Amino acid sequence: MNDWRNVNYLIHGTAVQKEVYNLLTELEIMNLLTDYNPLLVGTIPLGIQVEDSDLDIICEVYDPVKFKSLVVRFFGAMEGFVSESRVVQGIPRTKINFMAKGWPIELFGQPRRTELQNGYLHMIVEAEILAQMDDDFRERIILLKTSGWKTEPAFAKVLGLKGDPYEALLELEKLSRSELYSLCHSIQARE
Known part of the structure; x- marks a missing residue:
């Protein structure tokens, strides 16, 4: 990291x-x-x-x-x-x-x-997700952003998260690395 x-x-x-x-x-x-x-x-x-x-x-x-x-x-x-x-x-x-x-x-x-502010916490979990996912995932995020999406809603959409995307990512940030790893790989396996 x-x-x-x-x-x-x-x-x-x-x-x-x-x-x-x-x-x-x-x-x-x-x-x-x-x-x-x-x-x-x-x-x-x-x-x-x-x-x-x-x-x-x-x-x-x-x-x-x-x-x-x-x-x-x-x-x-x-x-x-x-x-x-x-x-x-x-x-x-x-x-x-x-x-x-x-x-x-x-x-x-x-x-x-600063390490406790939402902007930082979102970035940390997004970095971890990007590290776990393939290049196709990254490209889907960039494509949504190119279409005008903000970063957190783009991640939430591609990950299939429900509710407020900002809060949903903060919840993911609370997961252990192994739990986040399992979640990312289960999402990737569904695709």
Whole structure:
């Protein structure tokens, strides 16, 4: 499994992953956000990005005003810069979006360790599933994403999961590796 905290794994990835690594390095974004334990999550780390993929960076943010101030200082002049803070299900959330060299970037912060945030948990289980499934499975996910599907609903559809796809993937994340392995192989055997 990758050390997701350090984006150096992108150097050895696809051409797009290498491009993202160069962008993140040039912007120094991960270094500038070090105090917020940033993690790049989503389709880029998984290697299942499509043309309109963005860079999702989650952060551990206990003081949204201080966080926004830092981001404005370094990235406030970037194209399309916009920020929003609100409370969802009792949890404060800060979302900041901007463009850098043609890449949409979204910074998402909440007062929770990044390793416990849903974006990270979804990515971890998706990575494990991709590791267990064949290339056809990966291509089906990418095809759905190319058709406009979000990542979690695409996984849920291909896996045949019922209900809220985001919650269903969080339930899979709770399985042991051997239970997830068995589930993936039973799905693959049905196809």
